[in-house]
Amino acid sequence: MKVKIAYTVEDDQIPAEIAKFLEKTQNKVYENYKQIKELGENIKHAFDANQLAMYALQIHSVRKELVDADLILSDCQDIVAGLRRLVEKHIEEENEQVSGEEVVLEEEEGKDLE
Secondary structure: OOOOOOOOOOHHHHHHHHHHHHHHHHHHHHHHHHHHHHHHHHHOOOOOHHHHHHHHHHHHHHHHHHHHHHHHHHHHHHHHHHHHHHHHHHHHHHHHHHHHHHHHHHHHHHHHHO
């Protein structure tokens, strides 16, 4: 059974955490690629029912691992989307703060003219 887990990191650590997940997934997918390539070569010479049964199980195993990789990629995609929202919110808050400072400066400049 698959369950999601959550833990807390500083917002500036989010990209590094995503990179860790992606690297782990890349390694798994590369291993799957090598297995698939080997299966493709071996199955050309398989004429025995037992061999074919073994290859069917190996293909099933690779498919399960690829599903796991896809789940991790989906999580990464969600995290990146959340990070994007966080960055956009931060930019918006900075723009509001700058805009507010401009209003205060304009008011102060108006007082100086009086």
